[in-house]
Amino acid sequence: MVYFENEGLKCELNDGILIMKINRENKANALNHETSYAMEDVLNHAELDKDVRVIIITGAGSKAFCAGEDLSELSGSGECATVTPHGFGGITNRLSKKPIIAAVNGFAVGGGMEIAMSCDLIIASENAKFGLTEVKVGLIASTGGLVRLARDIPTKLAMEMMLTGRVIKADEALKYNLINKIVPQDELMNEVLELAKTITKNAPLSLEFSKMIFHRAKQMSLEDANAYCDIAYRFIEKTADGIEGPKAFIEKREPVWQGK
Numbered sequence: 001m002v003y004f005e006n007e008g009l010k011c012e013l014n015d016g017i018l019i020m021k022i023n024r025e026n027k028a029n030a031l032n033h034e035t036s037y038a039m040e041d042v043l044n045h046a047e048l049d050k051d052v053r054v055i056i057i058t059g060a061g062s063k064a065f066c067a068g069e070d071l072s073e074l075s076g077s078g079e080c081a082t083v084t085p086h087g088f089g090g091i092t093n094r095l096s097k098k099p100i101i102a103a104v105n106g107f108a109v110g111g112g113m114e115i116a117m118s119c120d121l122i123i124a125s126e127n128a129k130f131g132l133t134e135v136k137v138g139l140i141a142s143t144g145g146l147v148r149l150a151r152d153i154p155t156k157l158a159m160e161m162m163l164t165g166r167v168i169k170a171d172e173a174l175k176y177n178l179i180n181k182i183v184p185q186d187e188l189m190n191e192v193l194e195l196a197k198t199i200t201k202n203a204p205l206s207l208e209f210s211k212m213i214f215h216r217a218k219q220m221s222l223e224d225a226n227a228y229c230d231i232a233y234r235f236i237e238k239t240a241d242g243i244e245g246p247k248a249f250i251e252k253r254e255p256v257w258q259g260k
């Protein structure tokens with residue numbers, strides 16, 4: 001089912017899985033103002049849409065996932081035109097309730113790498129490449145790249161990539177745990193869809209709370225984080241899904257989730 005479509009973005013929703021495809025192949029899927037704000041709007045809507053269980057972000061074609069910002073969109077004074085209220089592509093400054101998977105089908109550089117790192121999981125094709133290349137054009141990776149890369153991979157490698165603009169291949173990204181898995185190009189979407197289907201079998205509230213706690217616990221002491229988990233558990237065990245899950249397990253049947 002078509003969820004949204006314009007010249008730069010195509011979105012389909014099927015069986016709870018929303019596929020957002022950046023559709024600017026002739027521009028290496030670099031984002032212009034219109035496409036970045038379309039992604040913002042779609043993600044805002046998906047956040048409140050109970051029919052959306054998992055989100056997949058990918059790029060058109062087999063060359064590029066996203067080449068970052070379309071630099072022709074910069075104003076005469078150099079002002080960025082693609083950063084939305086939730087960051088570049090509507091995602092780099094967003095903590096979504098929904099699991100988001102990046103299906104990296106080619107090179108993800110600059111803002112494209114920042115989009116990928118903003119996702120919860122990254123599955124990459126064999127020809128995928130990653131890099132924060134902003135320093136090569138007099139800019140910086142300001143929409144999450146400088147912060148996330150330093151937390152995701154070893155410090156010295158992160159510093160090297162940030163200072164040189166070096167692009168790494170998928171196998172090196174996997175070696176340093178920047179991505180989850182590498183698959184052949186022609187198997188990428190099938191692999192990602194299978195992963196998404198596995199996630200959709202789980203309780204929506206459990207997924208939401210797990211993500212929320214995971215991200216916030218990093219900023220807490222161990223004692224505070226454990227207390228936060230306990231409070232969340234006491235809440236979720238009394239929800240409809242918290243009651244349904246154990247009941248379905250005992251009755252040896254598939255649970256019927258309500259998301260409440």
